[in-house]
Amino acid sequence: xxxxxxxxxxxxxxxxxxxxxxxxxxxxxxxxxxxxxxxxxxxxxxxxxxxxxxxxxxxxxxxxxxxxxxxxxxxxxxxxxxxxxxxxxxxxxxxxxxxxxxxxxxxxxxxxxxxxxxxxxxxxxxxxxxxxxxxxxxxxxxxxxxxxxxxxxxxxxxxxxxxxxxxxxxxxxxxxxxxxxxxxxxxxxxxxxxxxxxxxxxxxxxxxxxxxxxxxxxxxxxxxxxxxxxxxxxxxxxxxxxxxxxxxxxxxxxxxxxxxxxx
Numbered sequence: 734x735x736x737x738x739x740x741x742x743x744x745x746x747x748x749x750x751x752x753x754x755x756x757x758x759x760x761x762x763x764x765x766x767x768x769x770x771x772x773x774x775x776x777x778x779x780x781x782x783x784x785x786x787x788x789x790x791x792x793x794x795x796x797x798x799x800x801x802x803x804x805x806x807x808x809x810x811x812x813x814x815x816x817x818x819x820x821x822x823x824x825x826x827x828x829x830x831x832x833x834x835x836x837x838x839x840x841x842x843x844x845x846x847x848x849x850x851x852x853x854x855x856x857x858x859x860x861x862x863x864x865x866x867x868x869x870x871x872x873x874x875x876x877x878x879x880x881x882x883x884x885x886x887x888x889x890x891x892x893x894x895x896x897x898x899x900x901x902x903x904x905x906x907x908x909x910x911x912x913x914x915x916x917x918x919x920x921x922x923x924x925x926x927x928x929x930x931x932x933x934x935x936x937x938x939x940x941x942x943x944x945x946x947x948x949x950x951x952x953x954x955x956x957x958x959x960x961x962x963x964x965x966x967x968x969x970x971x972x973x974x975x976x977x978x979x980x981x982x983x984x985x986x987x988x989x990x991x992x993x994x995x996x
Contacts, residue, residue: 778808785817794821812842816851823855831855846872850884857891865891882912889918893925901925909938916947924955932962943972950976954985961994 771779785800798821804814819834835852842848853868869888873881889904905922912918919942926935939956942948953976960969973989980986988996 772808774808775811778804778811778814781807782811782814782817785814785821789817789821789824794824797821798825810841812838812845812848815841816845816848819851819855823851823858828855828859844875846875846878846880846884849875850880850887853884853891854887857887857894860894862891862895882908882915882918885911886915886918886921890921893921898925898929902929913941914945916942916945916949916952920952920955923952923959927955927959927962932959935959936963948975950980950983950985953980954989957989958994 781800781804785797785804788794788797788800798818801814801818801821804811805818808814815834815838819831819838822828822831822834832852832855835848835855838845838848839852849868849872853865853872856862856865856868866888869884869891872878872884878884885904885908889901889908892898892901892904902922902925905918905925908915908918909922919938923935923937923939923942926932926938935955936959939952939959942952943956953972956972957969957976960966960972976983976986976989
């Protein structure tokens with residue numbers, strides 16, 4: 734279950750990229766901004782945090798981390814700042830400090846689904862699947878949660894990594910029902926079904942993705958293999974032509990050229 738959509742499409746997305754991202758944090762910032770009674774310290778910390786979010790989205794992690802540190806120096810009880818600090822440290826592969834930041838955020842805001850979601854994704858990366866499942870379920874259990882699609886998706890990816898494919902399929906289908914336009918969900922659901930030799934169902938999801946501007950080398954290559962296995966050589970050839978034309982330097986294009994349809 735690894736690949737472009739998992740590694741690049743998932744892990745590289747930033748804090749506020751929406752439901753395509755595994756990370757969450759939007760509701761925490763929105764709540765802090767909406768508070769009509771915030772203290773002067775919280776207001777200053779929030780401004781720092783908004784700057785940090787912008788730097789984090791741009792990939793300027795060192796500057797983002799410094800802004801978060803200043804926000805927390807102003808207001809140590811700002812849960813959203815601890816959450817963002819965890820995300821930055823996770824990007825820097827500082828797993829222990831990242832987990833500590835997420836748990837501090839949860840201690841301050843125990844019902845914030847974004848905090849539960851981010852902790853769950855971190856635990857999944859450490860193959861702590863049972864703990865990750867608990868964190869995801871705690872996020873999904875919050876009635877005010879506005880981003881359940883990304884949590885169902887992350888849970889499905891985590892379940893697939895744990896070899897629990899039937900559960901992974903159910904989670905990814907639910908994510909797809911909530912957000913059919915998410916390419917990460919669409920690709921990984923199609924890939925899971927293809928691996929289980931449910932080719933007709935895999936074709937449904939991968940065709941929908943490949944018919945959008947979000948198609949990439951990996952999705953086109955999966956589409957080729959699905960069509961090949963279903964015996965539609967015409968569509969497979971059309972997808973292969975797209976792959977070679979649009980992504981000529983990709984490893985998927987090289988695999989297509991050598992006819993590695995069963996790798």
